[in-house]
Amino acid sequence: VKIQSERVKSIQSSSSLTISAIAKEMVARGEPVIDLSIGEPDFNTPAHIVEAAYQAMLAGQTRYTAPAGTEALRQAVADKFRRENDLAYSAQQISIGNGAKQLLFNAFAATLEQGDEVIIPAPYWVSYADIVRLNGGVPVVINCPEQQGFKLTPQQLQAAFTERTRWVMFNSPCNPTGMIYTREEFAALGEVLLRHPDVLILSDEIYEHIALGNTPFVSFVQACPALKERTMVLNGVSKAYAMTGWRLGYAAGPQELIMALNKLQSQSTGCPSAISQAAALAALQGPQDFVREATAEYRARGELVVRALQSISGLTLAVPDGAFYAFPNCAAYLGKRTPQGQLISTDTELVRYLLEEGKVATVPGSAFGIDGYIRLSFATSRANLEVALGRIRDTLASLS
Ligand code: PLP
Secondary structure, three states: OOOOOHHHHOOOOOHHHHHHHHHHHHHHOOOOOEEOOOOOOOOOOOHHHHHHHHHHHHOOOOOOOOOOOOHHHHHHHHHHHHHHHOOOOOHHHEEEEOOHHHHHHHHHHHHOOOOOEEEEEEOOOOHHHHHHHHOOOEEEEEEOOHHHOOOOOHHHHHHHOOOOEEEEEEEOOOOOOOOOOOHHHHHHHHHHHHOOOOOEEEEEOOOOOOEOOOOOOOOHHHHOHHHHHHEEEEEEOOOOOOOHHHOOEEEEOOHHHHHHHHHHHHOOOOOOOHHHHHHHHHHHHOOOHHHHHHHHHHHHHHHHHHHHHHOOOOOEOOOOOEOOEEOOEOHHHOOEEOOOOOEEOOHHHHHHHHHHOOOEEOEEHHHHOOOOEEEEEOOOOHHHHHHHHHHHHHHHHOOO
16 A cells, blocks of 8 residues: 655654654663754753743643734734734734744745645755655755855855746854854845746744854844845744743744744644643743843853864864854864774765764754754763763774
8 A cells, every 4th residue: 555645655753853862762772872963952951931831821821822823922022023023013923823834834835836846955954855855845055165154145046046946045043064144245136036026035043142252133024124025034932941841832924924834734734732832822922031031051061062163173163153053164083984994975974974983963964954064062061061072083084
């Protein structure tokens, strides 16, 4: 019996989740693996948020909500955009989803016809291309090498348009590279987009609060206000408030697009979890100390990781501006051999060797659409990072 559709055959399981699952199995077997593969804060959700969810349950907020999310949460998200990004949205221009990931899915499912193209600058978050494919779209991947700061240039953007282009995606701060587009860079890309009035823009701003250095985060819509009417801003509480398991994200955009997302949601999950919505409301409206403290900690960890990576000969590193990832170039190690004589010819093989020999889980650059890199998440303790980077250094040194 045929089980898988052609659509499902055309995609792969999320590689960071797969590697993390292997690392967890190794840990279960008693192997001392340190997992730097997963993009998930290691902190617990702040207690006041958990308490708000508990109180909401006791108060009977345990039922279906509107497909778009509760009025209270949509208003709180609109307030957040006004407060933090100086952007005006009404509650009707907000859709709440089961994580930013589901909103991405909804956005493409609601808008793409078979064969429509989505421009994705690479390196890109592993899921973008497959979510596009699942919805009948064609990912048009544009390589943005390290020499250009892993950033899309206006010339590249201009050259990528065809009559099938429906969306252009941005992700700043970027997973996996940590780069942040400046206001001027976004504005220059926006100039090109102004000449293509039929194209929608999706700006994934989920790492908004995690700026590590001197480059400040700027929302795409702040930099390009003239494009607000065709931009969907994607964000959520997963990374900012250590709430990955609550599955709660939000999108802001033109009302017709948001209504299409809501219609789709009404026939898919119905609505996001009422309890997670109550928790997200507390996250957005409550004290923001956690966000500041967590960012300060990511900054300290980032410095530790950058220092350690820069001291490993053969690795080169574009210092990340934001998010909690380092993305060193490991090309100098490809073509080398293990002490057992095994050839390491790809970043995927290097990642496997680092896991099996070094007991450190990472993700190969090829999973993000660029070869010759590895992604290390520093959403883990400094003590773990010290040990893991020592192991990476020793494991790489064993190659010749
Ligand atoms: N966008 C990017 C760039 C991410 O890295 C992730 C999670 O890893 C997400 C979106 C998904 O976040 P959520 O937990 O809200 O689905």
